[in-house]
Amino acid sequence: MxxxxxxxxxxxxxxxxxxxxxxxxxxxxxxxxxxxxxxxxxxxxxxxxxxxxxxxxTLEALLMDVAITWLTTQSPIPDTGTLDGDLRAYAANVARDLAGPDGPAVLRLVIALSSAGPDGVQARDAFLAERSRQLQAMLDRARDRGEHPPEGLDILDHVLAPMYIRVLFGAGPPTPEYADTLVDRLVLVAGA
CATH class of the missing domain: 1.10.10.60 (Homeodomain-like)
Incomplete structure (x- = not known):
């Protein structure tokens, strides 16, 4: 046999x-x-x-798959028991991933796809939707614990965007310490 x-x-x-x-x-x-x-x-x-x-x-479908796969396998959503802990762990993970060998390339890829016609816009939107889904899961969990989380856009504006800009303009890789100061600023703004 x-x-x-x-x-x-x-x-x-x-x-x-x-x-x-x-x-x-x-x-x-x-x-x-x-x-x-x-x-x-x-x-x-x-x-x-x-x-x-x-x-x-198509090449665009491949590029979209690369971007989405990178996003979903990097920066896992932490569950430390508090929103402050979750935000700090998440921001440190994002900083580590962006500073890694593929982070800058994937970030540039997502931006480039934005101007690559309908397939590129779809890829960018899928990337942003996945990032939003991740953030919303963290914020919903905090709400369920009775915490008062900021909006997802506040996290994007105060934590993620500065790290993305730093990488895109070559101002140096974001470090976990830098990410922590961004969370401190978010906490100050959200508390006000």
């Missing part, structure tokens, strides 16, 4: 996906958005371009 081959969760498909995602962030960092093709991604990832087309269909 011939042994059946068992599929491992994540197996080759996960390796291909990870290699393609890494190739995209590398190419965005090296060349910038719009300066590479699916063939370039495939060559950098060491896969056939037909594999990329079969899985994602």
């Amino acid at each position: 011939e042994e059946q081959r068992q599929r491992r969760p994540g197996g080759r498909s996960a390796r291909v996906r990870a290699a393609v995602h890494q190739a995209v962030t590398g190419l965005v960092a090296e060349r910038g958005y719009g300066n590479f093709t699916v063939a370039d991604v495939a060559a950098s990832a060491g896969v056939a371009d037909t594999s990329v087309y079969r899985r994602w269909g």
Whole structure:
């Protein structure tokens, strides 16, 4: 009797996906958005371009997948028991992720997608919707504990946006200490 081959969760498909995602962030960092093709991604990832087309269909769909996957696998929503603790842990995670090797490339990618037609706008909106969903989950949990959280846009304005600007304009990587001072400012503004 011939042994059946068992599929491992994540197996080759996960390796291909990870290699393609890494190739995209590398190419965005090296060349910038719009300066590479699916063939370039495939060559950098060491896969056939037909594999990329079969899985994602278009370069824009691939780029959107890279951005959303990065966001959902980075900066997990902490649950420290208090909103203050959650905000500080979340901000430190975002700072760490943005300072990492893929953070600046993914952030530039999302901004570039904003001007890449309807598919790009959809990718940007999906990225922002996921970030908003993350923040809202943290704020809802705080409300359920009886705390009085700020609005999600306040977190974006006072914590996330300054870190994004720092990365985009090359003003240095955001550090956990910097993120902590941003949360302090938010707490002051929200308390007022």
